[in-house]
Amino acid sequence: MKTLSVLLVDDEEDLVTTLAERLVMRGIEAKWASTPEAAFEMLNQQRFDVGVLDIKLPRASGIEIKRKMESMAPGMKFIFMTGHGSEKDFERGSAEAGASNYLLKPVDIELLLTKIREMA
Amino acid sequence: MTVLQRLKPRFWDHRDAASGVDKHSFNLRRIWYLSVLLTAGAALIPLCLLAAIDYQMTQKAIESENVLRISRLVSNTRRSLAFLLIERRHALQFLVRDNPLGELKAPGRLAAILKNLQESFGGFTDLEIIDAQGRQISYSGPYDLANRDYSHQAWFAEVVQHGSHTSDVFMGYRQIPHIVIAVTHQPPTGPFYVLRATLEAERFHRELLGLEAGIGGDLFIVNTAGVLQTPSKNYGGLLEKLALPIPEYVETTQTFETKSPAGEAVLIGYAYVAQTPFVLMAVKTKDDLMQPWNKARRQLIAYLFFSGGSILLVVLAVPTYLVSRIRAADRTRVAALHQVEYANKMASIGRLAAGVAHEINNPLAIINEKAGLVKDLLLLQQEDSAALRPKLLAQIDSIQAAVKRCATIIRRLLSFARKSDATFDTVDLKSVIESVIGFLGKEAEYRGIATRIDIAPNIPSFPSDRGKLEQIFLNLVNNAFAAMADGGHLTFQGRRLSEDRVQVAVIDDGCGISPEDLKHVFEPFFSTRTKQGGTGLGLSITYGLAQEIGGSIDVESQVGKGTRFILTVPLNPPERKNENA
Secondary structure, eight states, X not given: OOOOEEEEEOSXXXXXXXXXXXXXXXXXXXXXXXXXXHHHHHHHHXXXXXXXXXXXXXXXXXXXXXXXXXXXXXXXXXXXXXXXXXXXXXXXXXXXXXXXXXXXXXXXXHHHHHHHHHHO | OOHHHHHSOGGGGOOOOOOSSOOOOOOHHHHHHHHXXXXXXXXXXXXXXXXXXXXXXXXXXXXXXXXXXXXXXXXXXXXXXXXXXXXXXXXXXXXXXXXXXXXXXXXXXXXXXXXXXXXXXXXXXXXXXXXXXXXXXXXXXXXXXXTOBOTTSHHHHHHHXXXXXXXXXXXXXXXXXEEEEEEEEOOSSSOOEEEEEEEETHHHHHHHHXXXXXXXXXEXXXXXXXXXXXXXXXXXXXXXBOSSOOOOXXXXXXXXXXXXXXXXXXXXXXXXXXXXXXXXXXXXEHHHHXXXXXXHHHHHHHHHHHHHHHHHXXXXXXXXXXXXXXXXXXXXXXXXXXXXXXXXXXHHHHHHHHHHHHHHHHHHHHHHHHHHHHHHHHHHOOSOHHHHXXXXXXXXXXXXXXXXXXXXXXXXXXXXXXXXXXXXXXXXXXXXXXXXXXXXXXXXXXXXXXXXXXXXXXXXXXXXXXXXXXXXXXXXXXXXXXXXXXXXXXXXXXXXXXXXXXXXXXXXXXXXXXXHHHTTTTSTTOOSOGGGXXXXXXXXXXXXXXXXXXXXXXXXXXXXXXXXXXXXXXXXXXXXXXXXX
């Protein structure tokens, strides 16, 4: 089985690093970025199978980042995470990524893993 | 409970319970007083005026009617009385012209004439002829009065001078009142002579009695000396002195008012009867005269009281009803306002909750991942525990930091949701604004909105209601966020206006408010964002909150440039007055 590569984007650095570490422990090649700029930089350097994006990020929403990444890396899949859980965000997120690819924080690592595997 | 208390309408002690949003307090009692006074005045003053004018006019009309009636009566009576006397005088004049002196002196002739007069006119008692020297020449009558000498008597002098004479009434021999009529005759040759007739005065009295009944008063004849020539009902008997004043001679019929000896006001009509010593008088008491007027007056007053009473009833009932309705409407309004105020608060809490959820979910996610990692390390890694130790400790530190973050958020939320019942404690303006920004900071961050807090250093901490201040700023910041595009700028600018006033401007560079809308922004239910779920109450509640802490709020705006809400608050808390007032 090919090693899946995942890019995690969230402004909570503590969260995104731990999540990345745990995914690595489960055999995923996980990289992380805490700002959209850093994320695009990483995408320039390497290809990722799946992007896991926080919906609310400073100065840019996960949806905007997703659109830009799609243009940069066609065929890349995305999963959204949010801590907000307002209906408006949910509607927007599920319309963009499909309700099944929309996860509420705190995220269950096994569920995330399953999703990543399903998508890739 | 007294009757008064039971009648007292419920609005009487009404206190406007509205606070916050719209502090127009109705003074219901004042409204009631004003409308009762105005309507009562407008209805009763013309009525009373009308009644007073009618009273005056009717009184005058009846008075002049009385004067007219009495003078008409006197005038008519005088005419018939004068006619009665003139008729007899003319009869006598005719007799002396028709019968030469020689014939009159012939025995039996005078008796025949007297008999004829008694049969045709009636009332003649005797006849006598007197020569120019005042000596009786001939007599016919029931008494033995022959050969009398009248030359020294006043009436004789008068008859010689004027050609005729009518005497006062006097008591005759049979104690019957009489008068004398005498006429002179100047034959073509020889000296003049006088025909003198005695008449019963009873005739006049009878004449008057019939008329007297017509007016229900007192009608009598008096002579110029004030001696009654016919008996009066109330003011003296025959030949007694009249108890009323005798007016000066005038040719026409006159009336005057005076007091009777009994003290009653009387109206007197009088007329002098020409060529006689008689004055005809009609006397009527004012009480009798005004009797029809009194009846009309009683009716008028009864009508006035009845209509005045009905008007007063209506005047009292209508404002009472209307003011009661105002009170009911006001209570409904206050209740509705409380409800929306509550709804608005709930909406704010909802907004806060969404923010808080995000704030808490992030540290929870961290705890989750850290704990998960600890578990992974313990289960998946084969390293020895000594090597794992520092790594595990680092995870636990992160977990504790995240828990602290949650606790801080919850504490902040609790302090915000605390029922703010105007508890004044010392507040620092900057920290209040910072705590509000704390809630909305994330949204600002995500939307790229730069917030700047610029509070002048000379603003001290001051006693105020922290909860209300927070709510005011939260509402203003929410408003500003709604108006601004992503990447806008929100500035808080605080400066000290005077010794006891501080001003904070909340300035955004959003879409601005049009001048027409600007006039209405603080009105309840005015909203330009109704479709986006605005209640139209945020700013009106904010306005009320500012008033509650003794401050005021103002707004300046330019479309496209931005809006500036200016909150002015006192450094000393206002006295808590309106609590019971």
